[in-house]
Amino acid sequence: MHEITFSTVDKPKLLSQLTSLLAEIGLNIQEAHAFSTADGFSLDVFVVDGWREETEELKSVLERGILKYKEQYLSKRHVVSSVNEHYQVKIEPLSNCIAIPSDGTDVWEIDTTQLKTENKVGSGSFGDLYRGTYCSQEVAIKVLKPERVNAEMLREFSQEVYIMRKIRHKNVVQFIGACTRPPNLCIVTEFMSRGSVYDFLHKQRGVFKLPSLLKVGIDVSKGMNYLHQNNIIHRDLKTANLLMDENEVVKVADFGVARVQAQSGVMTAETGTYRWMAPEVIEHKPYDQKADVFSFGISLWELLTGELPYSYLTPLQAAVGVVQKGLRPTIPKNTHPRLAELLERCWQQDPTNRPDFSEILDILQHIKRK
Template sequence: MHEITISTSDKPKLFSQLTTLLSEIGLNIQEAHAFSTLDGYSLDVFVVDGWAGQDIESLKHEVTKKMQKLEEDQWLPLHLFPKETGTLKHIPTKNIPTKKIKKLEKQPWCSLPKERPEKIGMNYIFNHVNKPISRNDVWEIEASCLKYEKKIASGSVSDLYKGTYINQDVAIKVFKNGSLNENMHREFSQETFILSKIQHKNVIKFIGACTKPSFHLVTEYMPGGNMYDFLHIQKVVLTLPSLLKVAIEVSQGVAYLHQNNIIHRDLKTANLLMDEKGVVKVADFGVARLQNQSGIMTAETGTYRWMAPEVIEHKPYNQKADVFSFGIIIWELLTRKLPYEDLSPLQAAVGVVHKVFA
């Protein structure tokens, strides 16, 4: 495991850019610590694993290449120090008075170092560390660090907001207090546990969760919206290359889940979200489950129009139920039609079971 420290002048979406950069290299972010000052500087510390061979020099090389590209885009010059220092440093600016250091929160993701940095610049520090990654509170964040911008969706048990968390655009799912019964507590715990254990370029990125004063679940914000609206409200016609791209990205995300013994159980176009670059990611793990040792489930869950017949009939099912839903998604992408669009959801369920296709 490695610790990477990056310090620079603070900029909008910087934290999001850095987490994306590390993910693109293939690193798994186990912890993230962020600090800011009142006069516009930022310090970000990441504890990561997933680097094959634990070779710090090759890791430094890969991160440096990515950071140089980011710096070119941001107009930040880079000054390299000798290799033996293990540090790449931007031309230093000015000292920061201690009184201007602003503590963001007490949790690990938002804490201050014991000693303030003497100077701020574009600085990368690589250290090999041995830290436990299975702590129960690793995903816990303080609700006070969340900033709300606007409500983007509302349901019977939760509301969804666009907001920010430490300079990163996020989606904040807020569970309504009236819906927090024992079952909902269990669902929240299950979704949080699954999201905290997975990381893939085609799966929604988990940021953290709060349990006080109410239940909040925070993920990356996907400005491209969902594939259902894209097809059926915006009426976008996908070219064949674009359609294949979407299908491949969804299949890669689902394959990753299945490799980790996770069944999504509610795959549909409304749960496929797009980022600013058009990359499609599988989202909404509210009913997802880890496959048990027997490899079968019987509970009926999901959305009828995309649901496999064995799920509707309460028969034993496994990961193949997701594959059926994926097939419906491909049909939907090709035809731009809603599955069983002329039938009610219950009629659609009967149609699926009896193989009556719309």
């Protein structure tokens, strides 16, 4: 596995050009994350496999490919590539504590002597999730892998802490505290004993009948409406980030890529997961809270069918289909008419035609009453 990062002046079709370059080399893209800044720069990060030679040789092949693409597509724009072997990322020097904005009204630094880690319940690219206790309360502990820590990851970590400590809602996973002193970086939240909706659907082969589906949709809509009212865009809303507690209350989780919305009302830093991602996000266009509504619509379809969105396509093929061909999941014929109508409105190509979460909540509650 390798992680490849491209930085360049942003331009239309950049993502598709870079993915074509990787495909020509024979690499299989496992993850892709795209970021762009308000002043016109782009950072595209790919996790790939399929390269059997030395890493330095891959870097040389990429550089030759970039030169060819610069001549064909990128004109005089400057492109730089860097390749790191996965799990062997250089650890950058860190200060004694990460700077996280504080208004002085709350204390959230974890007393590690009161934190007890038990069994691992999940693992990701940048961290592991453990079950544990804090001051005798059952908690979930998200621990960052020291070997994966870099400057970008620290920014993401501090952003997640900053956002989570500001929010409190019954349909948002409750933040308890964090350890911000390297190398023991972790975020502690309430423990959600029933796991994610994604695991329930795809690993346990669970089924949501209409009443249960509506309850989940209402729970998520309440949580998302609260976040949007507080100018927070989640940016990675999907069933893997919807967690269930012992009472089957569903809560929105994982704010690693969430952002406080800019005063201008639009965002230009892109991230998320392709199968659930709004077309304007895939295309590097400015976006707002309606990007979360698109992702919610895809997640609601997943609840309805129990299927992975575009399961017959790779994530990148799905992204291209969504943007260029208006591809959307097929709604089953026996779907409740109001629910089918809501799905189609949520994933409209034009974000202004999508409902907001207060309207979605009204529609789902109306269907439930009927």
